[in-house]
Amino acid sequence: IVLPQSPGTLSVSPGARVTLSCRASQATNSRSIAWYQQKPGQAPRLLIHGASTRATGIPDRFSGSGSGTDFTLTIDRLEPEDVAVYYCQQYGNSPMYSFGQGTKLEIK
Amino acid sequence: QMQLQESGPGLVEPSETLALTCNVSGGSISTSYYYWAWVRQPPGKGLEWIGSIFYRGSTYNNPSLASRVTMSVDTSTNQFSLRLTSVTAADTAVYYCARDRSDGYNSEGLNLWGRGTMVIVSS
Numbered sequence A: 001i002v003l004p005q006s007p008g009t010l011s012v013s014p015g016a017r018v019t020l021s022c023r024a025s026q027a028t029n030s031r032s033i034a035w036y037q038q039k040p041g042q043a044p045r046l047l048i049h050g051a052s053t054r055a056t057g058i059p060d061r062f063s064g065s066g067s068g069t070d071f072t073l074t075i076d077r078l079e080p081e082d083v084a085v086y087y088c089q090q091y092g093n094s095p096m097y098s099f100g101q102g103t104k105l106e107i108k
Numbered sequence B: 001q002m003q004l005q006e007s008g009p010g011l012v013e014p015s016e017t018l019a020l021t022c023n024v025s026g027g028s029i030s031t032s033y034y035y036w037a038w039v040r041q042p043p044g045k046g047l048e049w050i051g052s053i054f055y056r057g058s059t060y061n062n063p064s065l066a067s068r069v070t071m072s073v074d075t076s077t078n079q080f081s082l083r084l085t086s087v088t089a090a091d092t093a094v095y096y097c098a099r100d101r102s103d104g105y106n107s108e109g110l111n112l113w114g115r116g117t118m119v120i121v122s123s
Helices: none
Strands: A009-012 A018-023 A033-038 A045-049 A062-067 A070-075 A084-091 A097-099 A103-107 B003-007 B018-025 B035-041 B048-053 B059-061 B069-074 B079-084 B093-102 B107-113 B117-121
Touching: A009 A018, A018 A084, A018 A103, A033 A062, A033 B107, A045 A062, A070 A084, A084 B107, A097 B048, B003 B093, B003 B107, B018 B035, B018 B093, B018 B117, B035 B107, B048 B069, B048 B079, B048 B093, B059 B069, B079 B093
Parallel strands: A009 A103
Antiparallel strands: A018 A070, A033 A045, A033 A084, A045 B107, A062 A070, A084 A097, A084 A103, B003 B018, B018 B079, B035 B048, B035 B093, B048 B059, B069 B079, B093 B107, B093 B117
């Protein structure tokens, strides 16, 4: 499965709502979709699994949705600390874990 | 609170074997709730899953690397390890260990990560 993400880079003002897209090359079970945040110089952090379930400790500004081939990560009330690369991930095909190429989020 | 910490040489010569260990602290590696994973990230690039191992030794690997990868678990030291043979410059990357909440059928993601260790392949 290929997981192209769009856009490649996004520049947004603080306080705005951001929508990141991940489109699978074939229909996939939504339970297999996760999203990660990787801040500069840090390890990735799990944000969302099962397409829409927030991981432990993740603020409710982050939400996930989608089904079939189209999945979305939404960040409400953007904060400067949200500057990061965001990756979607699919589980269950070959390889078991596949990652998208990432969307880089910048703050204006 | 569980933590993961990678360790190993930062420099490996081409054609040699890369060997890394992940120390698990704050909890037991011998749990049926998790697999234990390796993920790498070449400089400036995205994430690539290498493979995952259960504490009893069962594994599943990325087919693109499987012929060169060996993973193992040492429950007595609460560590798991990665060996990657015949390395080339293309294997230069930050290597992460991670806690894998999957069971081979469903996954709740890689929900805890080490800080990562940079490995450079060069003579």
